[in-house]
Amino acid sequence: MALFVLKFGGTSVKDIERIKNAASKVAAEAKLGHKIAVVVSAMAGVTDKMIEYCNGISPVHDMREHDAVVSTGEQVTAGLMAMALQQRGLNARSWMGWQIPLCTDSNHNKARITDINAASLRDRIEQGEIAVIAGFQGISEDQSITTLGRGGSDTSAVALAAALKADRCDIYTDVDGVYTTDPRITSKAHKLKRISYDEMLELASLGAKVLQTRSVEMAMRHGVSVQVLSTFTNAIGSEYPGTLVTNEETTMEQRTVTGIAYSLNGAKITLIDVADTPGVAAIIFGALARAGINVDMIVQTSSESGTTSITFTVEKNDLDRSLHILESERPKIKYTNLLADKDIAKISLVGLGMKSNPGIAAKMFETMAEKKINIQAIETSEISISVLISEEYTELAVRALHSAYGLDKS
Amino acid sequence: MALFVLKFGGTSVKDIERIKNAASKVAAEAKLGHKIAVVVSAMAGVTDKMIEYCNGISPVHDMREHDAVVSTGEQVTAGLMAMALQQRGLNARSWMGWQIPLCTDSNHNKARITDINAASLRDRIEQGEIAVIAGFQGISEDQSITTLGRGGSDTSAVALAAALKADRCDIYTDVDGVYTTDPRITSKAHKLKRISYDEMLELASLGAKVLQTRSVEMAMRHGVSVQVLSTFTNAIGSEYPGTLVTNEETTMEQRTVTGIAYSLNGAKITLIDVADTPGVAAIIFGALARAGINVDMIVQTSSESGTTSITFTVEKNDLDRSLHILESERPKIKYTNLLADKDIAKISLVGLGMKSNPGIAAKMFETMAEKKINIQAIETSEISISVLISEEYTELAVRALHSAYGLDKS
Numbered sequence: 033m034a035l036f037v038l039k040f041g042g043t044s045v046k047d048i049e050r051i052k053n054a055a056s057k058v059a060a061e062a063k064l065g066h067k068i069a070v071v072v073s074a075m076a077g078v079t080d081k082m083i084e085y086c087n088g089i090s091p092v093h094d095m096r097e098h099d100a101v102v103s104t105g106e107q108v109t110a111g112l113m114a115m116a117l118q119q120r121g122l123n124a125r126s127w128m129g130w131q132i133p134l135c136t137d138s139n140h141n142k143a144r145i146t147d148i149n150a151a152s153l154r155d156r157i158e159q160g161e162i163a164v165i166a167g168f169q170g171i172s173e174d175q176s177i178t179t180l181g182r183g184g185s186d187t188s189a190v191a192l193a194a195a196l197k198a199d200r201c202d203i204y205t206d207v208d209g210v211y212t213t214d215p216r217i218t219s220k221a222h223k224l225k226r227i228s229y230d231e232m233l234e235l236a237s238l239g240a241k242v243l244q245t246r247s248v249e250m251a252m253r254h255g256v257s258v259q260v261l262s263t264f265t266n267a268i269g270s271e272y273p274g275t276l277v278t279n280e281e282t283t284m285e286q287r288t289v290t291g292i293a294y295s296l297n298g299a300k301i302t303l304i305d306v307a308d309t310p311g312v313a314a315i316i317f318g319a320l321a322r323a324g325i326n327v328d329m330i331v332q333t334s335s336e337s338g339t340t341s342i343t344f345t346v347e348k349n350d351l352d353r354s355l356h357i358l359e360s361e362r363p364k365i366k367y368t369n370l371l372a373d374k375d376i377a378k379i380s381l382v383g384l385g386m387k388s389n390p391g392i393a394a395k396m397f398e399t400m401a402e403k404k405i406n407i408q409a410i411e412t413s414e415i416s417i418s419v420l421i422s423e424e425y426t427e428l429a430v431r432a433l434h435s436a437y438g439l440d441k442s
Numbered sequence: 443m444a445l446f447v448l449k450f451g452g453t454s455v456k457d458i459e460r461i462k463n464a465a466s467k468v469a470a471e472a473k474l475g476h477k478i479a480v481v482v483s484a485m486a487g488v489t490d491k492m493i494e495y496c497n498g499i500s501p502v503h504d505m506r507e508h509d510a511v512v513s514t515g516e517q518v519t520a521g522l523m524a525m526a527l528q529q530r531g532l533n534a535r536s537w538m539g540w541q542i543p544l545c546t547d548s549n550h551n552k553a554r555i556t557d558i559n560a561a562s563l564r565d566r567i568e569q570g571e572i573a574v575i576a577g578f579q580g581i582s583e584d585q586s587i588t589t590l591g592r593g594g595s596d597t598s599a600v601a602l603a604a605a606l607k608a609d610r611c612d613i614y615t616d617v618d619g620v621y622t623t624d625p626r627i628t629s630k631a632h633k634l635k636r637i638s639y640d641e642m643l644e645l646a647s648l649g650a651k652v653l654q655t656r657s658v659e660m661a662m663r664h665g666v667s668v669q670v671l672s673t674f675t676n677a678i679g680s681e682y683p684g685t686l687v688t689n690e691e692t693t694m695e696q697r698t699v700t701g702i703a704y705s706l707n708g709a710k711i712t713l714i715d716v717a718d719t720p721g722v723a724a725i726i727f728g729a730l731a732r733a734g735i736n737v738d739m740i741v742q743t744s745s746e747s748g749t750t751s752i753t754f755t756v757e758k759n760d761l762d763r764s765l766h767i768l769e770s771e772r773p774k775i776k777y778t779n780l781l782a783d784k785d786i787a788k789i790s791l792v793g794l795g796m797k798s799n800p801g802i803a804a805k806m807f808e809t810m811a812e813k814k815i816n817i818q819a820i821e822t823s824e825i826s827i828s829v830l831i832s833e834e835y836t837e838l839a840v841r842a843l844h845s846a847y848g849l850d851k852s
Contacts, residue, residue, distance in 0.1 A: 048495060048498035048499060051499065052499070082518065085458060085518070085522055086521075086522070086525065088458035089458060089461065089462070089522050089525040089526050089529060090525060090526075090528075090529045093525045093528070093529070094524065094525055094528050096535065096536075097521040097522070097524045097525045097528075097535070097536055098521070098525075099521075100517060100520065100521035100524075100536050100538070101517070101518050101521035101522060104514035104517050104518050107510060107511070107514050107517075108492065108495070108511050108514050110510065111496075111507040111508070111509075111510035111511035112495055112496065112499050112507070112511060114504065114507045114510075115496065115499040115500060115503045115504055115507045115508075116499050116500075118500075118503070118504050118507075119499060119500045119503070125506065125507070126506075126507055126510050128510070128587075130540065131585055175541055177538075
């Protein structure tokens, strides 16, 4: 007999029928004798509507009140889900963030969880009651309602699983697991049965959208096994139909590359012939950092003639601001030309096996060369390697790499 | 400088524009230097939608969860109203029932207020902060969200006014005050500047829909002056554009009849020739009471031949059940015939002056006789007299009485 946290996202509780369907999955787990906590998101569209109301009052508004308004979406679903479970003869009740309490800092709209006092929650769950918890919300020290920011319900679920010492956290969503790459790009992509926290974290931060980086980090820190699975099939979590995100040791399969991610969010900036003096990089990236602009891949090249060019990427919607800042800093940076390119893609290989396998990068470059795809920049971490290419080659590159590393399903 | 509670109902906060409009009234009062607490209802239609969701899960559902769901409507408005006030440069914050706390019993969906710990609320209001309170909701001893039932936001407002020792409670609504009778029936109806608690209570319970009986009772018990005024004019409460419900002593005008109410909610039942034995009335009304059926006007007539008939009214939607019960009790009641009539109206005169004015009833009967309206039953209280007539004469009777008692505006 185990204790599970089951989390249902917005599309899984979109309307009354979907809430009933989700309740049937909870009931099936309960029938197997498991103890259960359910974490719910707002019904799809509700949070956006609440944000629209807030912006209707004033585009700039108090985030304390913003949180009081937007947190109602999860409150509604929690009450309805508790009713739906009772309707199936189960003992259930709803819990708002303040009722647990799930304590956070006062950083409204992106609060961080500071403590979960799960004692009475755990007591009731062990007595057989199903706890239905409104995700995304908490309570600050001054007794205000807070919200955890986008994707916050995943974070709520993982944090509660940690606090309750749950055996597993099942994230029911509209995809049925984590794939070797985006199945919309190649039908040869296959679902992974397991993936390590490190790999999931890299995939998430490199563009895969299945889980929020923050919830994976939290799962890793607390050793919570997380399963990503579909809400639209009949299978339930205990049948392990999805992808289990867990620690390295239990990842049985031997593979060098686990998955391929891509991101089209970046824009490339190149500064030609910058002053080759100490501190010039600090001027460039210092100015961007002060404006809150995140810089991703950075490549510096020195030509034989002694000139230096610097290439880096920023988020597409930060491009115009970045160019403006760099132009105003031109007297200090002293570049001869400033180039920008929005049509780029970042393709990343992720895999724990890369740590001990030096040939991985070479094979990637060979594959790109075979397809005549020019590599504009390269970035590596211990378990990933990313290249910047022209956006138009995205699908070609992903498919070629997927085959080259033996990821195509047989 | 005074402390006021301003309450805005569902139509007054129907959408973002109306919320902003309500905020401008609050701002106008604040500009006069007054301390203010605002109580808000859910945006019109929201509570009904939430109830529809609950019924969609199951027509019979847990009222604890029902309250968690339906209370969100007021939470949204409270947050938005606080933002709208801040937008006007005012210091404001929202308060949910549990944050005050506004304590109630555990009678979900119709909870009664047991205590309001208004200390910190009052502190902040006195420091110049405007408190925006979600109406209709409270918290029970076991920390569950409760709601106060239909019209609960009026009750919240009056209870808070009492707890805060407020100087006045302004109820902004879609009518501009209490009228001598329904202005849709006669254009000669005029708005009352003042009315006593007792009269308001009688009018409300006899069919006038301006204020909920429960909130008037609470205002009377705690001596809270309540003003009913329109949200759709530019006037604010401190200009006294509405009707002030207050204690008898301050009702300056001398009048015998203050207002005329009517109700079409009743249905008449007549039992012909019941057994003239002690206890027969107890059998009839005991059986109805056990079924939760409220009985209104009761008239018993004895004929010279020694037979007795009993006439009374019940709510229209209780009629079928009532008839069914009376038929099954026929062996005990021993009536010869059972008659029912849905097409009846109850017309009531209300006025403190009736206490010391014996001619009032006679004039009512004369007026009815002049118009050839048959009176089917009569009921009196210290400050009211009601007659039961055929529904088709409703408007004729109201207009005739309105003129006869000098209520027509000049």
